[in-house]
Amino acid sequence: MRLRWTWKLGRIAGIEVGIHPSWLIIYALVVTSAIGFTPLFSPELSHRSTIVLGLVAALVLFASVVAHEFAHALVARRLGIPIGGITLFLFGGVATIESEPNSPADEFRVAIAGPALSVALAIVFGALYAGTMALGWLWVATLCAYLALTNAALAAFNLLPAFPSDGGRVLRSLLWRLNRSQAKATLWASWVSVVFAGLLAATGGYFVIADREMRGLWWVVLGLFLWQAAVVSGRRARVDLALERLHVADCMLKTLIPVPANTMVASFIGEVAGSPGAGYPVVDRGALVGLADVRNTSGLPFAMWDRTPVSSVMVPIARVPALQGHESARDALMRLHESGADGLPVYEGGELVGIVTRDSIFRKLHDGAAVRRSA
Numbered sequence: 001m002r003l004r005w006t007w008k009l010g011r012i013a014g015i016e017v018g019i020h021p022s023w024l025i026i027y028a029l030v031v032t033s034a035i036g037f038t039p040l041f042s043p044e045l046s047h048r049s050t051i052v053l054g055l056v057a058a059l060v061l062f063a064s065v066v067a068h069e070f071a072h073a074l075v076a077r078r079l080g081i082p083i084g085g086i087t088l089f090l091f092g093g094v095a096t097i098e099s100e101p102n103s104p105a106d107e108f109r110v111a112i113a114g115p116a117l118s119v120a121l122a123i124v125f126g127a128l129y130a131g132t133m134a135l136g137w138l139w140v141a142t143l144c145a146y147l148a149l150t151n152a153a154l155a156a157f158n159l160l161p162a163f164p165s166d167g168g169r170v171l172r173s174l175l176w177r178l179n180r181s182q183a184k185a186t187l188w189a190s191w192v193s194v195v196f197a198g199l200l201a202a203t204g205g206y207f208v209i210a211d212r213e214m215r216g217l218w219w220v221v222l223g224l225f226l227w228q229a230a231v232v233s234g235r236r237a238r239v240d241l242a243l244e245r246l247h248v249a250d251c252m253l254k255t256l257i258p259v260p261a262n263t264m265v266a267s268f269i270g271e272v273a274g275s276p277g278a279g280y281p282v283v284d285r286g287a288l289v290g291l292a293d294v295r296n297t298s299g300l301p302f303a304m305w306d307r308t309p310v311s312s313v314m315v316p317i318a319r320v321p322a323l324q325g326h327e328s329a330r331d332a333l334m335r336l337h338e339s340g341a342d343g344l345p346v347y348e349g350g351e352l353v354g355i356v357t358r359d360s361i362f363r364k365l366h367d368g369a370a371v372r373r374s375a
């Protein structure tokens with residue numbers, strides 16, 4: 001998730017930390033809750049030391065949230081998953097992980113790292129509370145008690161099964177491990193999250209209407225936020241699932257029109273290219289040397305078209321990964337993305353049988369959806 005309008009605080013261990021203005025609302029709420037908590041716990045403390053405690057407690061809790069997000073980010077980095085940065089916003093913190101984990105085990109490790117760190121902090125603050133209380137340092141003891149409770153609450157809140165929260169990701173990693181399909185696991189985890197978020201919002205609504213308890217409003221807002229996030233993930237998972245089920249052999253361009261390497265771009269565009277649903281392998285003395293696509297010529301000035309051979313604008317075959325017909329369209333898209341190529345060759349028994357492109361995949365997916373709709 002990316003939030004606009006964030007203030008950049010700086011970099012820690014090479015990871016950028018930013019604050020979204022909406023975080024100020026949560027900061028004010030935390031200060032208020034710490035000030036409300038103090039007299040219940042230590043009525044002896046003066047009003048002034050209670051306010052100072054509230055401000056300090058909110059700052060340390062803020063550092064605890066950053067530490068929680070760092071635990072996710074550092075584990076992800078160690079597993080080779082690129083990370084974008086950490087942002088604090090209305091609902092706490094978020095570490096932007098740039099790509100999906102490669103395995104259920106990696107996903108589990110990244111997801112559990114944050115709550116595990118929050119639990120560890122809760123234990124440390126709990127121990128500090130016991131120690132300082134024994135020494136009679138009431139102010140510090142109250143601060144530590146508050147931080148122990150809030151860090152424990154942070155861990156519990158993050159472990160709620162609402163994808164893409166930590167708990168939702170833990171759930172998805174387990175489902176993924178069970179049925180071996182990341183897309184299917186995401187879809188199931190999203191359904192659980194939609195139900196959970198709906199229940200949360202409905203319970204909050206009940207408190208507001210039946211008990212006139214305004215705190216229920218927070219649950220409603222949170223439930224709707226989680227519901228929206230789960231619906232978006234579910235929608236993406238359905239596309240992923242369709243891609244996972246589609247084989248490269250069923251979505252590749254099968255009509256292959258060989259183009260001799262010395263064909264000029266002008267005649268390639270004017271005479272050869274343009275047949276719908278065809279791919280253009282470039283051949284030199286009978287051997288496949290590259291793949292040509294009209295898009296490869298887009299940077300070439302028109303005046304150069306009849307002086308430039310296709311071999312100068314094609315994607316050399318050595319530079320693109322090869323695919324097999326039984327591989328999934330999802331893998332093909334991933335490799336198209338990684339290689340930056342417009343098309344990838346598909347081989348069967350060492351022979352070129354097709355070319356797969358982004359367009360060929362999505363056209364097939366779109367046609368499939370249209371057939372299902374009309375059925």
Ligand SMILES: [Zn+2]
Binds near residue numbers: 068072114158166
């Ligand atoms: Zn987390």
